[in-house]
Amino acid sequence: MKRIELFEVGPRDGFQNVREYIPLETKIQIIDGLLTAGVKHLQITSFVSPKAVPQMKDAMELTSICIDKHPEADFFALVPNLRGAEAARNSGIKWVSYVVSLSESHNQANIRRSHEESFTELKRIQESYPQMDICLDLATTFGCPFEGKKTEEDVLPFLKPYVDGGIRTVNLCDTIGIANPAQVRKTINAVKNEYPSLDLQIHIHDTRNMGMVNTLSAIECGVDKVQSTLGGLGGCPFAPGASGNLATEDLAFMLTEMGYELDIDINKMVNLARFQSDLIPAGQFSGHLYKIQEER
Ligand code: COA
Ligand code: ZN
Numbered sequence: 501m502k503r504i505e506l507f508e509v510g511p512r513d514g515f516q517n518v519r520e521y522i523p524l525e526t527k528i529q530i531i532d533g534l535l536t537a538g539v540k541h542l543q544i545t546s547f548v549s550p551k552a553v554p555q556m557k558d559a560m561e562l563t564s565i566c567i568d569k570h571p572e573a574d575f576f577a578l579v580p581n582l583r584g585a586e587a588a589r590n591s592g593i594k595w596v597s598y599v600v601s602l603s604e605s606h607n608q609a610n611i612r613r614s615h616e617e618s619f620t621e622l623k624r625i626q627e628s629y630p631q632m633d634i635c636l637d638l639a640t641t642f643g644c645p646f647e648g649k650k651t652e653e654d655v656l657p658f659l660k661p662y663v664d665g666g667i668r669t670v671n672l673c674d675t676i677g678i679a680n681p682a683q684v685r686k687t688i689n690a691v692k693n694e695y696p697s698l699d700l701q702i703h704i705h706d707t708r709n710m711g712m713v714n715t716l717s718a719i720e721c722g723v724d725k726v727q728s729t730l731g732g733l734g735g736c737p738f739a740p741g742a743s744g745n746l747a748t749e750d751l752a753f754m755l756t757e758m759g760y761e762l763d764i765d766i767n768k769m770v771n772l773a774r775f776q777s778d779l780i781p782a783g784q785f786s787g788h789l790y791k792i793q794e795e796r
Contacts, residue, residue, distance in 0.1 A: 537764060547587040
């Protein structure tokens with residue numbers, strides 16, 4: 501049986517798209533539920549400017565509560581700059597996702613930095629915190645809302661300075677859900693071929709109902725670390741048209757049925773997704789299972 505590691509990113513990628521502030525207790529209740537359902541890797545927040553993403557204003561408090569409650573869990577957080585990395589480290593986070601967009605215009609819209617400035621900022625983080633594990637989140641890997649389609653010919657040269665600069669983990673993000681399975685296969689095979697030592701993750705949005713096929717396509721190319729969000733809550737506040745992520749419980753159901761080993765309690769996940777949709781009525785959810793099942 502092949503093992504797949506699920507990286508739940510709902511408390512960051514999902515929550516950040518809900519305009520109304522979600523009370524801290526609600527966020528913690530959902531994080532607790534995810535851990536109870538068997539999730540081990542959890543992106544619980546982002547250390548970003550509260551002006552850019554007000555929902556994440558409680559990052560420090562939320563992180564310290566979660567780490568105190570669940571010292572065994574693998575928590576990580578998204579950071580856009582050195583200041584975010586410093587806050588993450590001070591809160592007890594051991595590894596971070598450093599986000600850069602393959603398209604310069606989306607990088608400007610999201611992080612307000614040129615490619616060169618983003619690269620320089622990463623160097624500053626690496627120099628300041630050499631012990632910190634950093635995953636490069638490559639947003640708009642497959643396409644950008646402003647620049648259109650991206651291919652492996654864009655991805656490979658872009659990654660080179662990062663790999664040369666010590667990045668060992670890259671998360672290929674389909675920020676606007678524009679990829680197709682053939683493109684996913686081609687991109688992953690090209691990246692694996694060019695940088696065989698890289699540890700790859702995949703992060704696919706379900707905007708065009710292709711989240712599942714694209715994620716499966718990545719898994720069949722050998723990617724075994726997969727990101728998704730409970731209930732398919734998600735989007736990107738800086739990418740027009742981006743909507744929900746692939747739903748973790750739907751993905752877990754499919755993979756379990758196919759014989760993959762996950763260690764996830766699907767019933768608990770489905771019930772939690774339903775519970776979450778009640779708690780966050782303003783959320784946009786792309787999940788299916790939680791809508792069609794009562795008690796399983
Ligand atoms: N955490 C908290 N506050 C931060 C911060 C961080 N990591 N980085 C910057 N700030 C604050 C600054 O103190 C400043 O506050 P002030 O206006 O009260 O003085 C303000 O944010 C602007 O700082 P500046 O350095 O000029 O940044 P900017 O305006 O160029 O914004 C980012 C750049 C990266 C901080 C901002 O665009 C951001 O946080 N983006 C995150 C986007 C995101 O989360 N996208 C979704 C995930 S992919
Ligand atoms: Zn995303």
